[in-house]
Structure formats: C-alpha cells, structure tokens
Amino acid sequence: MSETKHEPILRARDLTVEFVLRQGTLRAVEGVHLDVFPGELLAVVGESGSGKSTMAYGLINMVSSPGRVSGGQVLYKGKDVLRLEPEALRQFRWKEVAMVFQAAQNALNPVMRVEDQMVDTVQDHEQKPRAEVLGRAAELLKLVRLTPERVLKAYPHELSGGMRQRVILALSLLLNPRILLLDEPTTALDVVTQAYLLDILLEIRQKFGVAMVFMTHDISIVAKVAERVAVMYAGRIVESGPVEEIFYRPRHPYTWGLIQAAPSLVGDLSGKRPVQGSPPDLFHLPPGCRFHPRCAFASERCRQAEPDREEFSDGMVACHHWQEVAAVREGRVPAPATTEGCR
Amino acid sequence: MNGPLISMQNISICFQKGIFRRRTEVRAVDSVSLDIAPGEIVALVGESGCGKTTIGKALAGLHRPTEGKVLYQGQDIWKLGRQAFSEYRRDVQLVHQDSFAALNPVLTIVQSLSAPLQRYGLVPAGRTVRSVVGEYLEMVELTPADQFLDKYPHQLSGGQRQRVILARALSVKPKLIIADEPVSMVDVSLRLALLNLMARMNRDMGVAFAYITHDLATARYLAGKGRIVVMYLGGMVELGPLGDVLERPRHPYLQALLSAVPVPDPLLARARKMLPLRSLEMPDPTNPPPGCRFHPRCPYAEGLCGETVPGLQPEGNGCMVACHLKERIPLWTPCSGVSPSRLA
Numbered sequence: 001m002s003e004t005k006h007e008p009i010l011r012a013r014d015l016t017v018e019f020v021l022r023q024g025t026l027r028a029v030e031g032v033h034l035d036v037f038p039g040e041l042l043a044v045v046g047e048s049g050s051g052k053s054t055m056a057y058g059l060i061n062m063v064s065s066p067g068r069v070s071g072g073q074v075l076y077k078g079k080d081v082l083r084l085e086p087e088a089l090r091q092f093r094w095k096e097v098a099m100v101f102q103a104a105q106n107a108l109n110p111v112m113r114v115e116d117q118m119v120d121t122v123q124d125h126e127q128k129p130r131a132e133v134l135g136r137a138a139e140l141l142k143l144v145r146l147t148p149e150r151v152l153k154a155y156p157h158e159l160s161g162g163m164r165q166r167v168i169l170a171l172s173l174l175l176n177p178r179i180l181l182l183d184e185p186t187t188a189l190d191v192v193t194q195a196y197l198l199d200i201l202l203e204i205r206q207k208f209g210v211a212m213v214f215m216t217h218d219i220s221i222v223a224k225v226a227e228r229v230a231v232m233y234a235g236r237i238v239e240s241g242p243v244e245e246i247f248y249r250p251r252h253p254y255t256w257g258l259i260q261a262a263p264s265l266v267g268d269l270s271g272k273r274p275v276q277g278s279p280p281d282l283f284h285l286p287p288g289c290r291f292h293p294r295c296a297f298a299s300e301r302c303r304q305a306e307p308d309r310e311e312f313s314d315g316m317v318a319c320h321h322w323q324e325v326a327a328v329r330e331g332r333v334p335a336p337a338t339t340e341g342c343r
Numbered sequence: 344m345n346g347p348l349i350s351m352q353n354i355s356i357c358f359q360k361g362i363f364r365r366r367t368e369v370r371a372v373d374s375v376s377l378d379i380a381p382g383e384i385v386a387l388v389g390e391s392g393c394g395k396t397t398i399g400k401a402l403a404g405l406h407r408p409t410e411g412k413v414l415y416q417g418q419d420i421w422k423l424g425r426q427a428f429s430e431y432r433r434d435v436q437l438v439h440q441d442s443f444a445a446l447n448p449v450l451t452i453v454q455s456l457s458a459p460l461q462r463y464g465l466v467p468a469g470r471t472v473r474s475v476v477g478e479y480l481e482m483v484e485l486t487p488a489d490q491f492l493d494k495y496p497h498q499l500s501g502g503q504r505q506r507v508i509l510a511r512a513l514s515v516k517p518k519l520i521i522a523d524e525p526v527s528m529v530d531v532s533l534r535l536a537l538l539n540l541m542a543r544m545n546r547d548m549g550v551a552f553a554y555i556t557h558d559l560a561t562a563r564y565l566a567g568k569g570r571i572v573v574m575y576l577g578g579m580v581e582l583g584p585l586g587d588v589l590e591r592p593r594h595p596y597l598q599a600l601l602s603a604v605p606v607p608d609p610l611l612a613r614a615r616k617m618l619p620l621r622s623l624e625m626p627d628p629t630n631p632p633p634g635c636r637f638h639p640r641c642p643y644a645e646g647l648c649g650e651t652v653p654g655l656q657p658e659g660n661g662c663m664v665a666c667h668l669k670e671r672i673p674l675w676t677p678c679s680g681v682s683p684s685r686l687a
Contacts, residue, residue: 047530145623160624190390190625191557195603195617217531220560220605224612243609261535262607263560265589272564274535278500 008035009211010059010097010179014072017051017058021066026282028054028067030235033309033316036179039209041201043222043243045258046232047279052215053102055232056181059213060097061089095125098172099181103188105164108156114167115152122174133174140170143207144200162193166200173204179211186221198225219258223247228315231255234280234290241315251317253295253325289320296336297321297328346417347378348519348551349402349435354411356397360629369629371397373577374411381518382549384542384569386562386585390600392628393574395555399521402553403437404428433463436512440524442504446496452480452507453492459515479510483540502533506540513544520544523555538565559604563589573597576628576636579655583662591674593664596637598675618642618675635667643668 017029029051036042046052057063059074061081074081076096084092093099101107109117118137119130138148144166156164165185172180182201186194202225205212216222222229223243230240231252239252250256257275264272277294280286289307292298299321307318319325327333356372372394379385379402387395400406401413404420413420415431423431439445446455456476459465466472477488483506485491496504505525512520522541526534542565544550552569556562562571563585571585573594581594592598599618606612622640626632632639638648647667655663666672 047532162623191559192390192599192603192620193623195605196623198605199617218605219531220607223607223609224605224615226609247607247609258532259607261532263535263538263558263564264607265560265563265601265604266606266608266611269564269567272535274539275532276536278502278533279530 006038008037009077010034010036011075012055012059012072013075015055015058015069015074016071017054017063017067018070019067023283027070028235028282029058032058032072032237034059034230034237034240036211036213038178039205039211040227041205041212041214041225043226043229044213044215044232045217045219045222045229046215047217049234049279049282050232051235052232053183056099056183056213056215059181060093060099062093062099091125094121094172094177095175096177097179097181098175098177100168100172100183100185102184104168104185105161105188107168108164110156112155113152114154114156114159118152118171118174121171125175136174137170140173141167143204144170145196146170162189162197165189165197169197169200169204173208173210176208177210179213181213181215183215184217185214186216187218194221201225220262220264231258234282234285236290236318237316238291238319239315239317241312241317245315249326249329251322251325252291252319253297253321254291256325256329257294289318297324347414348381348383348416350376350378350414350417351398351401351408352376352412352414354401354408354413356394356401356406357409367629370631371577371628372401372408375574375577375579376411377572377579377582379519379551379553382545382551384545384552384554384566386566386569386571387553387555387574388557388559388562388571388600389574390557390625392576392625394577395557395574396523398574399437399523399553399555402519403435403521404432405437433515434518436515436517436520438505438508438512438520438522438525440528442501442508442528443496445508446504448496451493451495452476452499455496456480456507456511456514459511463515465515476510476514479514480507482513483507483510484536485510500530500533502529502537505529505537509537509540509544513548513550517550519551519553521553521555524557525554526561527556527558534561535564541565559589559601573600576626576631578636578652579663579665580637581662581664582655583658583660587660587662593658593662593669593672594637594666595641595643595672595675598672599640602675635665643672 012032012034015029015032019026019028032055044052058069063069069082115134119133122128122133141148141151146166186197226243229243229246230237233254239255246255247259260272261274275294280290286293288304289302292302301320307320309316309318328335353374353376355374358369358371360367360369389395401408407421420431453473453476457472460472460475466475480488480491485506526537538561541552545552554565566585569585571588572582573580575596581588581597592601599620602618619642620640621642634649634651635653638644653665653667655665657663
C-alpha cells in the first residue's frame with residue numbers, strides 16, 4: 001500500500017556482508033532486501049547474532065575489516081552508497097543518514113565539552129558560524145528534554161548514561177539527516193527512561209519528518225512506535241510488514257514464536273510459550289531453512305531448500321509453510337504436535 | 344516449620360566511596376525488612392541503583408549488613424558457627440546475570456559441577472559423579488547430557504550456560520535460590536524456557552526463589568502466584584501479592600514504572616499513557632533527596648514528602664505501601680477505556 005504512496009529513499013537489494021575469519025567465512029547478513037520510506041519508523045527485530053547491527057553498518061557502507069560487503073546494492077536517492085567516493089561517502093554519512101550506535105553513551109569524546117563536539121560535528125560537514133550551531137544544538141537538546149545551558153558546558157562524565165544517550169540523539173540530528181539508524185538505542189536504559197526516549201523519538205519523527213530504522217532485540221518495544229517491522233533471523237529477513245500484521249497476523253513461525261514468547265503485563269499468560277532450541281551458529285548453518293531445527297512446521301522441504309521471498313502488497317515472508325501457519329493461527333487447523341509439546 | 348525460611352530485619356547496607364578525605368558513604372539499602380517463606384517465590388523489582396542486587400547478596404551472606412540482621416531459619420547468619428554457616432551457604436544459592444563469568448572457562452561442565460557435589464558429599468555410594476552430574480543436566484533439559492558434560496563454557500549458548508548454572512545451584516539441594524537477573528542476558532526467544540524451568544524447580548522440588556529483576560513482565564510471568572517487592576533508591580516502596588499489587592498499584596513510582604513497561608500489542612501500546620514524572624533523572628544515590636526519595640520526581644509530591652521518610656503501611660489485603668499521600672493518589676490506569684482485547 002505504502003509503496004504506491006511514495007518511493008523508498010533507501011533501498012537495499014541482496015545486501016550480503018561477510019566476515020573472513022580464521023575459522024572460515026561467516027555470512028552475518030545474507031541477501032537482505034530492505035526499503036526505508038521517507039519519514040517512517042521501521043523496526044528491525046532480531047536476537048543477538050541475527051545480523052541487525054551488521055546490516056545497519058552495511059547500509060552506510062561502514063563495515064570494517066575483517067568484514068566486507070560482498071554483494072548487493074544500497075541505493076540512496078538512486079545512488080549506490082557502496083560505490084560512493086570517500087568524500088561523497090563522508091558527506092552522505094551524518095548529513096543524509098546518521099547513526100546512533102549501541103552503547104552510544106560511550107560514544108562521546110570524554111575530554112571535550114558537549115558544545116565543542118556539537119560544533120566540530122557540524123563544521124566537519126559545512127561552514128556555519130559557531131553561534132548558529134549552538135543555537136540549533138540548544139533547540140535539539142530541549143527537544144530531548146535536556147537543559148541546554150547546563151549540558152552544553154558539561155563534559156560527558158558529568159552526565160548520566162541516559163542523558164548522554166539523549167545528547168548523542170541531539171548530535172545525530174544536528175545536520176538534519178533524512179534517515180536515522182538507531183541500534184538498540186534503549187537497551188542500556190531503565191524502563192522509565194526508555195519509555196520517555198520512545199516518546200521523544202516519536203516527537204522528533206513528527207517534527208522533522210526523519211525516517212528511523214530502529215534495531216532492537218525486544219519485540220515488545222516496537223509495538224508502540226513502529227509503523228513497519230522487519231524480523232531478522234540468522235542473517236536473513238524472514239518477514240516484514242505493517243506492525244499490526246506482524247503482531248496480530250504473523251506469517252513466519254519465528255515471528256509468531258517471538259510474540260508468544262514475550263511476557264506481558266496485560267492479558268492472559270497461558271498462551272505464552274518459549275521458542276524451542278537455540279539460534280544457530282553462523283559457521284554451521286543448518287541446511288535449507290535456517291529456522292527449521294526450531295520450527296514446529298518444519299517438513300522435508302524445509303530441511304532441503306531455503307524458502308524464497310514471498311512478496312505481498314504490504315510485506316514479505318520467507319517460509320515454505322506460511323499458509324499453514326496462518327491456518328493454525330486462525331484456528332482452522334490444529335497446531336502441529338510439536339508446538340503444543342514444546343517447552 | 345512455620346516460620347520464614349529467611350528473614351531480613353531492618354537491614355541497611357552502606358558502602359564507602361572514594362578515598363581519604365573525599366570519602367563518602369553510600370546507603371545502598373536503607374532499613375529493609377522482608378521474610379521469605381519456604382517454597383515461596385518473591386520478585387524483587389526495581390531499576391538500576393535501587394539496591395535489589397545488594398539485597399540479594401545480603402540474603403546470600405555475601406554482604407554483611409551495616410545495620411540489622413539476616414535470620415536464616417531463625418538464626419542470625421553472622422553469628423553461626425562454621426558448620427552451620429556452611430550449611431546455610433549450601434541451602435541458599437545465588438544465580439547471577441552473567442553465566443559466562445560464573446563458570447570457570449578452563450573447566451569442562453562436568454568438572455565445574457562435580458566440585459560442589461563432592462564438597463558436600465552428595466554422590467550416593469555406588470554411583471559416579473559423572474552420572475549424578477548428567478542427571479542434573481537432564482533435569483534442566485540439557486539432553487542428552489552426554490553432549491554437554493565435556494563441553495567448555497564457551498561452547499554453549501547463553502541460555503544453555505544459564506541452565507548449567509541452575510543445575511549447579513540445584514545439585515546441592517538448596518532451599519532458596521536467589522536469581523539475580525537470570526534471563527536478562529539471554530536471547531528473548533529463550534527467556535521463557537528458563538523461567539518455566541525455574542517455575543518447575545519451585546513446583547516440583549519446593550525450592551523458594553528470590554527473583555531479582557528490572558523487568559516487571561517476567562516477574563509477573565514467574566511470580567504470578569507469589570509476592571512482589573518494588574524498590575526505589577534503596578528502599579521498599581510497595582509489596583504484596585503480585586496479582587493485587589500489579590492490578591492496583593498505589594505508589595506513584597510503581598504506577599510510573601508500570602505505565603512505562605512496553606506491551607507487545609500495538610493497539611494497546613499506543614493507547615497507554617505514561618504517568619508524567621517531574622524529572623527524568625534518577626537522583627544520585629550517594630546524595631539521596633531528604634524525605635521520600637521519590638518526591639523530586641513525583642507528580643503528586645507535597646511539603647511533607649520532602650521532609651519525612653514515609654514508612655511502609657499495611658493496606659489490609661496483605662499489601663504494604665510507603666507513601667504519605669496514598670489515600671489521595673488516584674489509581675493510575677495506563678489505558679483507561681481500552682480493554683486488552685487482542686491478548687485476552
């Protein structure tokens with residue numbers, strides 16, 4: 001639906017990122033298709049090792065050795081980011097696409113005042129007088145619920161983790177990027193601070209129309225803020241779609257499993273059950289569908305052939321049995337024996 | 344035995360911070376009293392810096408309280424003789440958040456798990472240690488045990504290592520397991536399985552649990568029929584049967600915390616509103632505010648709140664709340680008018 005409304009501003013096709021290590025070559029991200037539409041909030045959900053951070057690095061062509069982007073394209077406004085000249089790439093990063101890294105609290109320079117880091121960041125990209133930069137910085141700091149007079153003069157150690165996180169967020173918005181990549185932005189935060197940060201993100205998105213790609217391991221967090229969700233498993237996107245579809249009508253057994261495994265404060269807990277097994281070792285991926293050893297729907301076909309992407313008007317799924325998953329979810333057919341018995 | 348298994352009586356724990364003249368005292372736990380009955384599950388919930396881990400360590404005999412007593416089966420643990428103290432240490436086991444740090448990296452699983460069995464003479468005559476260890480591994484669903492016995496910790500996943508730790512705790516037949524954030528470093532898809540395992544250990548073997556966590560949703564899952572203790576900056580703010588407390592939270596801090604917990608349901612999550620706090624920042628624990636420690640952030644705070652520390656007052660239904668204004672504070676419903684239709 002949204003695809004007819006407007007064109008994606010960032011488009012990854014078949015993005016593959018490899019790490020060449022002593023033990024062999026590891027594909028952390030494989031054949032990822034991802035579209036980011038202007039001003040949307042797209043959540044990428046995946047457990048540790050699913051490749052979500054690596055994918056984000058791939059999107060801004062920032063995979064460092066021993067990793068490398070070994071295939072695919074990343075198109076930003078029609079240009080391939082993976083082929084940009086160093087200077088163009090430098091301008092692209094932060095000005096067009098900014099990233100808030102995991103543990104961003106520690107990303108500030110400890111021996112520089114916040115104001116100097118703000119000015120440095122801007123002047124590295126464009127000629128702007130200091131006063132103008134600080135004016136904009138103050139405005140952004142207010143937006144993230146910080147007191148500019150105090151924070152601008154402060155050194156990072158004088159601020160709490162949650163405050164530093166918000167300083168980084170303000171810093172990432174200084175150049176008015178069109179896309180903000182947020183890698184686990186709330187993970188180190190307390191529950192209350194996390195909830196406020198999510199509200200702040202929604203406000204920023206509304207105010208600046210910046211698209212956000214929000215990477216997290218916790219599917220519960222994205223329910224409130226995301227418009228679309230992509231679910232990653234062992235380096236691949238297994239399902240994507242509008243947030244309501246993902247939560248209420250998941251097509252992939254892994255997505256469904258994650259939702260059933262998320263403890264909640266509301267509602268009945270009797271339907272909650274864990275996903276059986278453990279995520280695979282990327283050096284020894286199972287043949288066929290990567291999820292099949294943990295999947296109640298797995299058949300011979302899943303053990304042999306990796307499922308193709310099945311596209312819909314509003315999303316995709318990569319599962320041989322998504323129709324059966326839907327039938328079981330809707331109660332049209334009984335669940336496969338192993339889903340009931342799984343621990 | 345009708346008395347509590349373990350009882351904390353008015354304990355305070357202080358730490359020294361800094362050196363020489365700049366030395367200051369941090370009161371990590373301030374006058375906390377709590378009983379845990381045999382076979383009970385108590386969830387200790389709070390955000391970072393609330394003192395929940397310090398309480399866990401005090402229960403396990405790793406921190407000696409600066410004030411107050413910890414009684415185990417009626418005896419002050421710091422006055423026990425060597426033999427009795429050793430028995431208490433065996434009865435009360437601690438499971439940490441970081442399963443990797445809790446296992447010796449150069450020992451195999453069977454080596455790590457043999458030591459406590461031999462130390463306490465828990466290998467029955469005619470059986471090998473290996474077979475006993477194997478039995479415990481099967482109990483925590485690491486099956487077949489043969490595949491795990493000779494592995495090193497780094498060869499296991501986080502969830503598997505945490506199971507090994509639970510097996511080790513279980514192997515000395517404890518009466519109480521203090522589980523400090525046992526699932527927060529484990530992949531989301533595996534958390535529920537570990538919680539189920541702990542629930543089963545409680546049900547089948549009668550092991551009591553002190554479940555220490557920042558995550559109210561997992562606390563509700565594990566301790567649904569047990570009790571909850573909510574902490575803020577070193578003190579208890581509310582406690583009682585978990586279902587009652589979560590249904591009718593009285594303390595404004597708990598109301599804020601509950602309204603901030605993410606809910607895995609888009610319609611419901613969007614309808615929920617945060618209780619607006621006056622400040623986002625947690626006060627510095629080395630310099631806590633006077634009076635009620637929550638008052639600088641509390642939207643309802645009045646003059647009295649900044650002056651006197653509110654004590655825990657019984658509510659009648661087994662709940663206790665530490666708030667001067669509890670009679671006047673409205674019940675905060677995060678999403679009034681919206682029923683959890685999808686999840687119910």
